[in-house]
Amino acid sequence: DAKTTQPPSMDCAEGRAANLPCNHSTISGNEYVYWYRQIHSQGPQYIIHGLKNNETNEMASLIITEDRKSSTLILPHATLRDTAVYYCIVRDGSGNTGKLIFGQGTTLQVKP
Amino acid sequence: GAVVSQHPSRVICKSGTSVKIECRSLDFQATTMFWYRQFPKQSLMLMATSNEGSKATYEQGVEKDKFLINHASLTLSTLTVTSAHPEDSSFYICSARGLRGREPQHFGDGTRLSIL
Numbered sequence: 001d002a003k004t005t006q007p008p009s010m011d012c013a014e015g016r017a018a019n020l021p022c023n024h025s026t027i028s029g030n031e032y033v034y035w036y037r038q039i040h041s042q043g044p045q046y047i048i049h050g051l052k053n054n055e056t057n058e059m060a061s062l063i064i065t066e067d068r069k070s071s072t073l074i075l076p077h078a079t080l081r082d083t084a085v086y087y088c089i090v091r092d093g094s095g096n097t098g099k100l101i102f103g104q105g106t107t108l109q110v111k112p
Numbered sequence: 113g114a115v116v117s118q119h120p121s122r123v124i125c126k127s128g129t130s131v132k133i134e135c136r137s138l139d140f141q142a143t144t145m146f147w148y149r150q151f152p153k154q155s156l157m158l159m160a161t162s163n164e165g166s167k168a169t170y171e172q173g174v175e176k177d178k179f180l181i182n183h184a185s186l187t188l189s190t191l192t193v194t195s196a197h198p199e200d201s202s203f204y205i206c207s208a209r210g211l212r213g214r215e216p217q218h219f220g221d222g223t224r225l226s227i228l
Contacts, residue, residue, distance in 0.1 A: 032214055043118070043205045043219035044156065051214075087155075099146065100207070100217055102156040 004088045009107045012082075018075040020106050022088030025069045030092050033064060034100065035073045037084040037108075044087065044102075047073065078110045115139055116208050118220025126228055127198060133191045133223045135206030142208035145189040146217065147181060150203040162189055196227045 005023040012018040024033065032051050036044040048055055048062045050071075055062045061074040075082055087105040092098040115138040123131050135145060144163050148156040160176075162168035162183035170176045178200075180192040189208075193200055205222040209215055 034216060036219075038156075041203075041222070041224075043116075043207075043221045046216045046218055049214075049216055099158055099161060101158060102148075104155050 004090060004103055006086075006088055006103065006106045008104065009109070011109050011111055012075075012078045014080060014110055014112050015077055018078040018082065018108055018110070020073040020075075020086050020088075020108065021070065022073070023070045024088070024090045027068050027090050028092075031090045032092075033062065033068075033071050034089045034091060035060070035062065036087045036089065036100075037082075038087070038105075039081075039084045047086075078108075080110050080112065082108065083110045084108060116142075116206065116218045116220040118206050118223055120223060121221060122224045122226075124226045124228065125196065128195055129227075131193045131196055131225060133193075133204055133206070133225075135189045135191070135208065135220055137187045137208040137218075140208075140210045141186040142189075143186065143211055144209045145183055146207040146209075147179070147189075147191050148205045148207065150205060150222075156205060193225065196225070198227045201225055201227045 032049050034049040035047040038044045048060050050062045064071045085105040085107050087102050089100050117136045119134045146161050147159045149159050150156045158171050159174045160168045160170045162181050164183050164186050168181035183189040203222050207217045207219045209217045
């Protein structure tokens with residue numbers, strides 16, 4: 001599975017949009033982009049995933065560039081409860097054998 | 113949304129004890145389950161992948177005789193840490209995925225294991 005690169009940390013003001021970037025320049029055609037977050041001492045929480053089209057759900061939006069080499073997770077109105085480590089992971093979705101391999105992620109600190 | 117239940121949430125036991133952790137998918141059939149370990153201030157490290165009814169596949173460096181995994185049904189997987197020692201103290205997290213490969217994995221809330 002392709003590797004991803006994320007900034008180690010970011011700050012965001014409460015109520016503002018948080019834009020978390022992710023580079024995955026070696027992504028292959030069958031690989032999906034998944035985003036998870038982990039709040040301290042809890043298991044990771046699924047946020048969103050996509051292949052090539054932009055996606056939106058009740059939690060966030062995922063913007064994937066046309067060449068699929070990078071993506072951005074957008075939390076439209078960040079709250080203090082969004083403070084967490086955010087992981088961007090690419091995984092082969094064509095079969096049932098792909099594994100989620102976690103990198104170091106981005107620590108997002110939402111400040112009042 | 114999909115729910116994965118992990119039990120117990122915390123275990124404290126003496127060195128040499130074997131500890132069993134259960135992972136259940138509550139509202140979907142999990143053909144594949146995963147076990148991760150996380151040390152303080154580190155990311156999650158995949159330990160093993162198990163498919164229902166077959167032997168688990170362990171990642172490099174993970175001792176299969178130390179960490180016994182059973183995935184006997186489509187809703188239950190167990191991890192047994194055998195003869196646990198203080199260095200096995202960690203946060204263990206299970207994850208489950210349904211029938212279709214592109215479906216997201218869902219995670220349990222983890223088990224904090226402390227070996228005295």
